[in-house]
Amino acid sequence: MKYSSQAVAKPYFIFALILLAGELLFGLLMGIQYIYGDFLFPLIPFNVLRMVHTNLLIVLLLFGFMGATYYLVPEETESELWSPKLAIITFWVFAAAGVATILGYLFVPYAALTELTFNNLLPTMGREFLEQPLPTKVGIVVVVLSYLLNVSMTILKGRRTVITTVLLTGLLGLALFFLFAFYVPDNLIADKFFWWFTVHLWVEATWELILGAILAFVLIKVTGVDREHIDKWLYLIIAMTMVSGILGTGHHFFYMGAPEYWLWIGSLSSAVEPLPFFLMILFAYTMTRDRKIQHDNEMALTWAKGTAVIAFLGAGVWGFMHTLAPVNMYTHGTQLTAAHGHLSFYGAYVMIVFTIISYAMPILRGRPHGNCKAAQKRELTAFWMMNIGMVGLTLALTAAGIVQILDQRVGTDLIGFMDSQASINGIYMVRAGFGALVFLGLMTYFTSFFVKERA
Amino acid sequence: MTERITKSMAKNIYYGGGMFALLIFIALSFDTVHQIPKRSNQDNMTESVVAGKKIWEKNDCVGCHTIVGEGAYYAPELMNVFNRRGASDEETFKGYMQGWMAAQPLDIPNRRKMPQFHLTPKEVNNLADFLIWTSKIDANEWPPTIEG
Numbered sequence: 001m002k003y004s005s006q007a008v009a010k011p012y013f014i015f016a017l018i019l020l021a022g023e024l025l026f027g028l029l030m031g032i033q034y035i036y037g038d039f040l041f042p043l044i045p046f047n048v049l050r051m052v053h054t055n056l057l058i059v060l061l062l063f064g065f066m067g068a069t070y071y072l073v074p075e076e077t078e079s080e081l082w083s084p085k086l087a088i089i090t091f092w093v094f095a096a097a098g099v100a101t102i103l104g105y106l107f108v109p110y111a112a113l114t115e116l117t118f119n120n121l122l123p124t125m126g127r128e129f130l131e132q133p134l135p136t137k138v139g140i141v142v143v144v145l146s147y148l149l150n151v152s153m154t155i156l157k158g159r160r161t162v163i164t165t166v167l168l169t170g171l172l173g174l175a176l177f178f179l180f181a182f183y184v185p186d187n188l189i190a191d192k193f194f195w196w197f198t199v200h201l202w203v204e205a206t207w208e209l210i211l212g213a214i215l216a217f218v219l220i221k222v223t224g225v226d227r228e229h230i231d232k233w234l235y236l237i238i239a240m241t242m243v244s245g246i247l248g249t250g251h252h253f254f255y256m257g258a259p260e261y262w263l264w265i266g267s268l269s270s271a272v273e274p275l276p277f278f279l280m281i282l283f284a285y286t287m288t289r290d291r292k293i294q295h296d297n298e299m300a301l302t303w304a305k306g307t308a309v310i311a312f313l314g315a316g317v318w319g320f321m322h323t324l325a326p327v328n329m330y331t332h333g334t335q336l337t338a339a340h341g342h343l344s345f346y347g348a349y350v351m352i353v354f355t356i357i358s359y360a361m362p363i364l365r366g367r368p369h370g371n372c373k374a375a376q377k378r379e380l381t382a383f384w385m386m387n388i389g390m391v392g393l394t395l396a397l398t399a400a401g402i403v404q405i406l407d408q409r410v411g412t413d414l415i416g417f418m419d420s421q422a423s424i425n426g427i428y429m430v431r432a433g434f435g436a437l438v439f440l441g442l443m444t445y446f447t448s449f450f451v452k453e454r455a
Numbered sequence: 456m457t458e459r460i461t462k463s464m465a466k467n468i469y470y471g472g473g474m475f476a477l478l479i480f481i482a483l484s485f486d487t488v489h490q491i492p493k494r495s496n497q498d499n500m501t502e503s504v505v506a507g508k509k510i511w512e513k514n515d516c517v518g519c520h521t522i523v524g525e526g527a528y529y530a531p532e533l534m535n536v537f538n539r540r541g542a543s544d545e546e547t548f549k550g551y552m553q554g555w556m557a558a559q560p561l562d563i564p565n566r567r568k569m570p571q572f573h574l575t576p577k578e579v580n581n582l583a584d585f586l587i588w589t590s591k592i593d594a595n596e597w598p599p600t601i602e603g
Contacts, residue, residue, distance in 0.1 A: 034529070037567035042560065045570045046529045047518025110515045111572070119513070126512025128526055184512075186505045188589060189495045192525060193487060228462060235465035242473030246480050255597030256523045259490045263595065265483070269476075329599055333524030333532055408602040416602050417531035421567070 001363050003074035005081035010364045011091050012067030013357045017446070019060035019098070020350065024439045026053040031432035035425060044106065051105050051131045057345060058129065059098045062144075064353030065210050066090075069151055069167065071360045072217045077158025082150050090146050097139040101132055123184055127195055130181045137181055144175045162231040163213045163220075166238060170209030177201045189257035196252045203345070204315075205245040208276065211311075211352050212238050215304060218359050219284065222301045224292035233283045237276045244272035251323045255332050263325040270323040274316030277348075280308040297370025299379045300359035307351040310387060314343025318394065330409050335424075336401030343394040346386075354383075367453070375451035382448060385441030392434030400427045494593040506578075507585025514572050521603075523594055529567060532603030537590040539601050545587060552583040 001007065030049045033039045040049070074081050081087060104113050110126070117133035119125045124134060132140070148171055155164050180197040216234045220227060250266025253259075284305045295301065318340040322331035331337070358379065362370045370376065407420035415423075491497070511517070516533075517526035523534045540555075541548020556579050560568040574582070 033567075037565045041568045042570060045519075046567070047515045047527065050518050050527055050529075051515070110518075111513050114513050123509065123512065126515045126517065128517050131515060131518070186508065187491060187495055187497055187500060188508060188522070188585075189491050189592060190488065191508075192523065193484075193491065232460065232462040232465050235462065235469050236460065239465060239469035239472050242469060243476050246473070246476040249480065250483075253487070255594045256525065257491065257495050257592045257594050258487050259494070260595060261483070262487075329597060332597060333521040333526075333528065333603075335528055338528055409599050414600055414602045418567070420602075 001368075003080050005084040005087075006071050006074050006360075007364060008081065008084050008087040008091070009067040009071035009360060011088070012063050012070065013361055013364075015091070015095055016060045016063035016067060016353060017357070019056050019063065021442060021446075022102075023053055023056035023060060024435075024442055026056065028432065028435050028439055031428070031435045034428045035432065048105055048110070051110075052102055054129055055105070055131065056102065057350075059094075061207075061349050061353065062140075063094070064349075064356070065171075065207075065214075066094075066147055068210075068214045068353070068356040068360075069147075069171070071356065071364075072214070073151055073154050073164060073167075074158075076161045076164045076217070077154055079154060079158035082153035082157070086146055086150050090143050090150075093139065094143045097136055097143070101136045104133065105131075122182065124182055127184070127191070129199060130195070140178065141175075144171075144178065148172065148175055161227070162234060163216050166209050166216075166234060167213035170206045170213065173206030173209065174202060177206060192256050193253070193258060196249055200249045200252055201246070203349075204248055204273065205241065207349065208241045208245065209238055211307075211348055212241070212280075214352050214356050215280065215284070215307065218300055218304050218355055219287045221359060222293075222295040222297065222304070223287045223290070224295075225287045225290055226292075229290075230287065233279070233287075237279045237283060240272070240276035240279060244269050244275060248273050248323075251325075251328065254325050254328050267323065267325045271320065273323070274312065274320050277308070277312035277316040281305075281312050284308040295370070297359060297362060297376075299370065299376045299383070300355065302380065302383060303351060303355035303358045306383060306387065307347065307355050310343065310347030310351055310390070312347070313391070314340065314345070314347035314394070318343050318398075321398075330405050331401065334401040334404045335397045336405075339394045339397035339401060342397065343390060346390045361449075371448070372451065372453050375448050375453075378448035378451055379445060382441045382445035385444060386438050389434045389436075389438030389441055392437065393431045396427050396431035396434060400424045400431070403427065496588070496591055499588060499591070501584065501588075503581045503584040504588045505585075507581035507583070507588075510574065510578050510582050511585060514574075519569070522589065523592065524597065530569065532598060533586055534589055534592070534594070535598055535601060535603055537587045539603065541587075543590075548587065549580060549583045552579050552586075556582075 026049050029040060030046065030053060033046055033049065070081060070087055108116065113133060114125050117135055119134055122134060124137060125131055151168065151171065155168060177198050180194050183194050185191050212234050216230050220230050247265055247269035250262040251270040253262035254266055288301060288305065322328050322336050403424050404420050407415050407423060408417060519527050519530040521528060521532045537543060537548050540551050553576060556574055559571045
């Protein structure tokens with residue numbers, strides 16, 4: 001560790017991993033409730049399980065991004081963090097707010113929660129992924145602003161690099177687009193339209209900048225490739241992201257009440273969306289081929305390459321599968337969307353958090369050359385368990401989506417939603433099985449932290 | 456291929472291309488906001504419809520159902536439930552909704568369960584009005600069939 005203030009990243013990483021365990025656990029519970037409708041009912045209805053599952057994902061990724069930022073910004077700017085104390089205070093505020101919100105979901109009926117948290121003052125609750133009570137949403141804004149202040153001040157007083165510029169642009173975008181979470185028009189369609197400004201422009205635009213910056217940082221560190229070269233790739237990747245991703249928002253506007261021109265604009269732009277992810281694969285593998293150093297932490301590079309490949313599969317291939325308007329007519333609102341959502345969030349964002357943790361945590365724990373071979377071997381086993389589990393459950397959800405479309409939407413002998421779901425039950429069992437493999441993979445990963453170093 | 460592209464070229468594509476895309480996006484967004492009232496028949500958006508949307512949000516209905524194709528995939532699509540369960544007739548649908556909401560959760564072992572939300576008859580009526588209004592939105596011919 002070159003700068004002592006980088007140490008503030010550690011609690012962020014640890015907490016992100018704890019939240020990930022919670023996220024997977026609730027995912028598993030949902031997987032079981034899908035098959036046995038009485039499971040946990042009425043104790044925890046499905047919508048509550050799902051809220052906890054998705055909100056934990058969002059919050060763990062924010063913790064991961066923040067940890068990554070606090071780790072890499074001092075090294076990039078060649079200066080200590082502006083205020084390590086603020087970073088620690090922010091950590092506790094965010095952690096407390098996050099835990100309180102999840103407990104609120106679990107122990108207070110949602111309708112009562114809306115009343116308890118002054119939702120009538122400014123109704124923002126009850127929308128997918130943005131279910132958080134008003135105080136939590138305000139808390140997120142405060143936390144993100146203090147984080148942005150800390151990062152900006154550090155960047156302003158230190159060396160400027162392309163990585164920090166791209167990262168800061170992504171973070172500013174993240175903060176800006178979250179503000180749409182406070183705007184809820186009475187008209188359902190206007191509501192949905194602006195809802196996507198937060199949801200899509202986070203995951204398919206600004207977060208990709210953050211992803212690119214973290215990936216570039218780790219690749220510089222573990223391959224030793226010249227920064228000029230890395231910068232060029234980073235610009236190229238994010239250029240393709242912006243060109244395709246911003247207008248790609250249109251693929252959500254096909255069949256939700258927006259005008260027809262989005263059918264064309266959304267289809268054409270999002271057909272290009274796999275390209276930045278494909279470039280990411282080329283980037284990771286070319287840098288590996290041209291590497292100047294052989295870093296002892298081999299797992300960090302494995303995660304970096306894995307991120308590029310699985311992100312391309314999940315976001316690129318599974319996204320393209322249903323992004324053309326005529327196809328989306330049949331796939332819109334089916335399990336195919338869930339399949340794409342699972343593999344893309346895992347591949348692009350959960351895996352980049354694993355990548356930076358795999359690189360930075362050993363250093364934060366006083367192991368500049370990475371963990372010992374035995375620990376890395378354990379981590380590699382976990383890497384494959386989680387990847388195979390995620391790809392497996394994505395394939396199962398894809399099969400479920402296809403059956404659902406054939407049952408409800410194609411041909412003449414159509415059956416209803418509930419009958420169709422009953423016919424998919426076997427596939428949902430396979431899905432739950434692969435989900436369990438992902439969870440076991442994460443547990444295996446956790447044990448790799450406790451493999452004893454040989455003296 | 457990447458040898459021929461320099462860092463400054465890549466940078467220019469990023470800023471130029473990004474700005475260009477953003478400007479088109481903003482322009483089209485203004486146009487969309489302008490068109491939404493007509494496409495969604497905003498004139499028919501009565502107080503009861505708005506109250507129904509609030510009830511929809513307050514009970515996190517989107518945590519299980521989809522509406523206009525968005526939401527969770529645990530329970531049926533509700534954009535066209537007015538046509539599916541109410542035969543596109545307001546009286547039929549409202550009667551159905553009162554009975555259906557009161558009967559939850561259904562006592563069928565291991566069927567997916569909808570909680571009992573304890574809505575008043577007036578609130579169920581608001582919710583029904585909201586769903587009726589939603590069924591008439593112009594969503595480019597979606598959903599493809601009545602089964603949703």
